[in-house]
Amino acid sequence: MTPKAAIRAEADRLFAAFQAAGAVPVDADILLPAETLLDLYGEDIRAKAYVTTDPVLGEMMLRPDFTVPVVQAHMAHGADPARYCYSGEVFRAQDHLGAQARESLQVGFEIFDRQAPERADAEVFALFGALLAGLNLRAVTGDIGILMAAVRGISASDKRKAALLRHIWRPQRFRALLDRFSGRAPMPAARAALLARLAGGAPADLIAAAGPLIGLREADEIAARAATLLEDAKAAPISALEAAMLYDLLQLQAPAPAALTHLRGIAVHLPAILPAVDRFAARLEALQSHGVAVVTLAFEASHGRTAMEYYDGFVFSFLHGEEVVASGGRYDALTAVLGQGRSIPAVGGIIRPHLVAALRGAA
Amino acid sequence: MVKIGVPSKGRLMEKTFEWFGARGLRMAKSGSDREYAGVVEGVAGVELVMLSASEVPRELAAGRIDLGVTGTDLVRDKLADWDRQVREVAALGFGQADLIIAVPAAWIDVDTLDDLDAAAAAFRARHGFRLRIATKYHRLVRDYLTAQGVADYQLIDSQGATEGTVKNLTAEAIADITSSGETLRANHLKVLSDAVILRSQAMLYQSALSTGPEVAALLAQIGLRP
Numbered sequence: 040m041t042p043k044a045a046i047r048a049e050a051d052r053l054f055a056a057f058q059a060a061g062a063v064p065v066d067a068d069i070l071l072p073a074e075t076l077l078d079l080y081g082e083d084i085r086a087k088a089y090v091t092t093d094p095v096l097g098e099m100m101l102r103p104d105f106t107v108p109v110v111q112a113h114m115a116h117g118a119d120p121a122r123y124c125y126s127g128e129v130f131r132a133q134d135h136l137g138a139q140a141r142e143s144l145q146v147g148f149e150i151f152d153r154q155a156p157e158r159a160d161a162e163v164f165a166l167f168g169a170l171l172a173g174l175n176l177r178a179v180t181g182d183i184g185i186l187m188a189a190v191r192g193i194s195a196s197d198k199r200k201a202a203l204l205r206h207i208w209r210p211q212r213f214r215a216l217l218d219r220f221s222g223r224a225p226m227p228a229a230r231a232a233l234l235a236r237l238a239g240g241a242p243a244d245l246i247a248a249a250g251p252l253i254g255l256r257e258a259d260e261i262a263a264r265a266a267t268l269l270e271d272a273k274a275a276p277i278s279a280l281e282a283a284m285l286y287d288l289l290q291l292q293a294p295a296p297a298a299l300t301h302l303r304g305i306a307v308h309l310p311a312i313l314p315a316v317d318r319f320a321a322r323l324e325a326l327q328s329h330g331v332a333v334v335t336l337a338f339e340a341s342h343g344r345t346a347m348e349y350y351d352g353f354v355f356s357f358l359h360g361e362e363v364v365a366s367g368g369r370y371d372a373l374t375a376v377l378g379q380g381r382s383i384p385a386v387g388g389i390i391r392p393h394l395v396a397a398l399r400g401a402a
Numbered sequence: 403m404v405k406i407g408v409p410s411k412g413r414l415m416e417k418t419f420e421w422f423g424a425r426g427l428r429m430a431k432s433g434s435d436r437e438y439a440g441v442v443e444g445v446a447g448v449e450l451v452m453l454s455a456s457e458v459p460r461e462l463a464a465g466r467i468d469l470g471v472t473g474t475d476l477v478r479d480k481l482a483d484w485d486r487q488v489r490e491v492a493a494l495g496f497g498q499a500d501l502i503i504a505v506p507a508a509w510i511d512v513d514t515l516d517d518l519d520a521a522a523a524a525f526r527a528r529h530g531f532r533l534r535i536a537t538k539y540h541r542l543v544r545d546y547l548t549a550q551g552v553a554d555y556q557l558i559d560s561q562g563a564t565e566g567t568v569k570n571l572t573a574e575a576i577a578d579i580t581s582s583g584e585t586l587r588a589n590h591l592k593v594l595s596d597a598v599i600l601r602s603q604a605m606l607y608q609s610a611l612s613t614g615p616e617v618a619a620l621l622a623q624i625g626l627r628p
Contacts, residue, residue: 078532082556083548086541134541136483205523205553212519212551229595233513242510250507250590254568256525264511264524 041397046144049399050126050392053146056170057124060162062148065123067108069130073098076107079349079376089130101130105147106349106370107377110385113151114378120152123387140393147367149387151374156384157318160353160369161325163386167357167365168331170390174398176357176364180295181342183207184352184369185302185315189288192311193281195220196274198267210344214289221282226272234272237265284309291340295323298338322353349373353386359398365390403449404616407461407470408440410452414604417496418471425624445623447616456480458607463487465611469620475501475579475602479542488607492626497604499581501539504591506568514596515550518575522554525574536560536573539599543577546599565589 058064074097076084089101102108105125113121126146133139148166150159168178190203199220206213218224237245242262252258276282284305291301302316323333343354352369367388375382408429409415419429428443429450440450451467458472459480471494481487505512505521512521522533536558537543544557558573565585567573579602580586583593606626608617621627 077556081532081553082544085557086544086548134482136486202520202523206551209551209553211549215516215551227514227596229514230516233511233517237510245510246508249510252508253506253590254574255529255571256506256509256521256574258508260524260528261509261511264521268511 041393041400045396045400046393049396050144050146053170053390053392053395054124054126056166057146057148060122060124060148060166062122062124065109065112065125067102067105067112067125067127069102069128070099071102071108072096073100075111075377076100076103079107079373086134087131089132102128103131104129105145105389106373106387109147109149110370110374110377113149113383113385114374114381117151119383120150120154122148122150122152124148144392145389146392147387147389149385151383151385153384156352156369156371156386157322158325159384159386160322161329161331163367163388164326164353164355165329165331167355167367167388167390171357171365171395174359174364174395176359177337179337179339179342179356179358181339181354182315182319182352183343183350183354185312185319186288186340186344187351188312188315189285189305189309192309193277193285195277196271198271199274199277208344208346210341217277217282217285220277221279221285222276223282234268237269242266280308288312288340291338293338295333295336295338298340299323318352343368355388359394362394363391364394364398403447404469404614404620405449405451405467406442407451407453407458407467407472409455409458409471414455414471414497415452417604418494421494421496422624427624445620448620459484459488462607462609465609468609468612468614468617470607470609471604472607473497473499473602474605475499475539475542475600477605477607478600479539482541487610489610491606491608491621494604494606497602499579499602501542501577501579501599501602503535503543503575503577503594503597503599504565504580504586505575505594507587507590507592509592513594515552515594518594518597519552519554522552526554532556533575534558534573535575535577536564536567537577538562538564539577539579542599546597550597565591 073090084103088103091099093099109123109125124147128142129145130142133141148163150163152159186207187204190200202216203213206216242265246252246258246261288305291298293301299320306313306316327333343350349370350368351372354368356363357365365388369386371384374385408418422429426444430441432439432441440452442448442450453461455472456476458470459477461467462470463481477484477488512518525533533555535555538561540557560567564576564578566589567576
């Protein structure tokens with residue numbers, strides 16, 4: 040075990056470096072209202088966070104990460120632009136036997152800035168890279184923004200695109216939807232039978248025949264989805280070419296310059312991704328100007344999709360084997376969700392000082 | 403001394419007694435009918451511990467009993483990494499029930515998990531909160547829905563009469579154990595056709611902490627692989 044003093048010293052070093060980069064230290068509560076986190080991350084967070092009950096305030100969670108409290112603090116009374124840093128414990132319940140950290144320090148750095156997002160992306164990544172230099176970590180980058188642009192750009196109904204976008208962060212269900220929308224997977228027998236039943240009468244009659252309507256979900260909601268299903272069954276599949284481009288994009292893994300060339304090739308057939316690809320190119324230039332060796336920088340188009348769902352642009356990790364020593368990315372949409380009508384482009388990340396200290400101790 | 407935990411009442415207890423009895427281990431309740439104590443005849447050095455079926459997993463994990471009979475649903479829901487804490491010794495061939503997801507029968511647009519997921523998204527947009535699924539099997543249901551990539555739902559705790567929660571407006575759907583489905587139908591619910599979370603049955607378990615030769619000898623004596 041790494042001595043706590045060594046972990047604390049590493050955290051202090053990182054925290055000081057973030058302040059030297061112009062970040063203002065922020066404090067966040069350890070006890071957070073569960074509702075906000077559950078609404079944002081879904082029920083999955085319940086398995087990962089410690090949940091407790093306050094007699095007055097109801098369900099509370101021990102801080103699973105800093106993102107939500109820091110964004111909330113910024114949206115409530117932040118300067119514009121602003122950059123913040125923080126250092127403190129996060130708590131993760133472990134559903135498996137073993138020695139995974141249940142309580143550990145995180146040190147983070149966040150930039151809220153409307154100007155030149157690619158430069159902010161590059162600055163965060165380069166700063167993290169410099170602070171972790173010498174640890175022999177593998178850096179992996181990705182860009183959820185390109186995936187989202189690709190989905191928005193295919194010729195499919197808005198409802199199909201919305202269904203795909205909703206599941207960007209759940210690769211298995213995304214793939215199942217894409218297989219279905221592109222005609223690669225046959226229609227399941229259960230769906231065919233359902234459609235046949237729905238085509239057999241007016242929704243109101245079918246509902247009445249099925250049984251008394253109980254619960255909060257009302258007849259018009261059921262009828263609306265029944266209509267959507269029938270309409271969707273008539274929709275043409277996503278064209279073979281566009282589908283092929285999407286499948287190709289999902290699997291793309293290459294050093295950044297080769298990835299850029301490949302993406303430009305995909306953009307010939309899926310021009311909607313061009314602006315996102317241009318941003319990727321601009322980010323590479325900015326990274327290079329920060330001294331990052333982009334020629335060998337790993338790019339994986341699907342990187343960050345299984346992280347908790349808030350990254351919607353640049354994403355990155357610094358890995359030691361399977362262990363994530365540091366990670367981060369851009370989360371513009373999250374600021375809109377937590378900002379009650381306001382939003383601001385934001386990028387940042389965290390470093391886990393206990394892993395850094397362990398690596399330094401072993402070296 | 404080998405300690406065996408068995409369900410303390412009902413059909414599960416009777417069937418368990420029958421199962422062991424057929425293998426030369428005669429179990430019976432001792433004292434009055436209401437007293438939760440039992441005796442074992444036919445084999446020396448075995449102590450019977452009468453427990454609620456839902457407490458058997460915890461007692462096995464803690465090593466306070468060597469062997470225990472309970473449902474696979476309870477072990478897998480209550481124990482993290484269950485297969486590292488207990489070992490399945492023998493399926494007992496009774497207590498079969500499926501952990502399923504059910505929705506109102508009047509939801510003509512919902513038949514599969516895929517439909518439930520889509521309905522949950524629309525429900526949240528319309529009502530402003532995540533679609534509620536009432537259950538007492540939190541770990542099993544959440545792990546299943548996470549693995550299947552379902553979003554926009556929440557689990558509501560229901561320790562009994564779960565089939566009534568939809569009519570009482572405290573949930574939109576339920577996840578519960580059913581064998582015949584009669585209670586579901588009586589409460590105007592139908593089962594999703596592709597979402598069997600677990601096929602549960604009564605099982606004899608051994609605690610991972612129980613490694614003594616007495617247990618192996620007992621298992622061999624009743625014809626089971628130690």
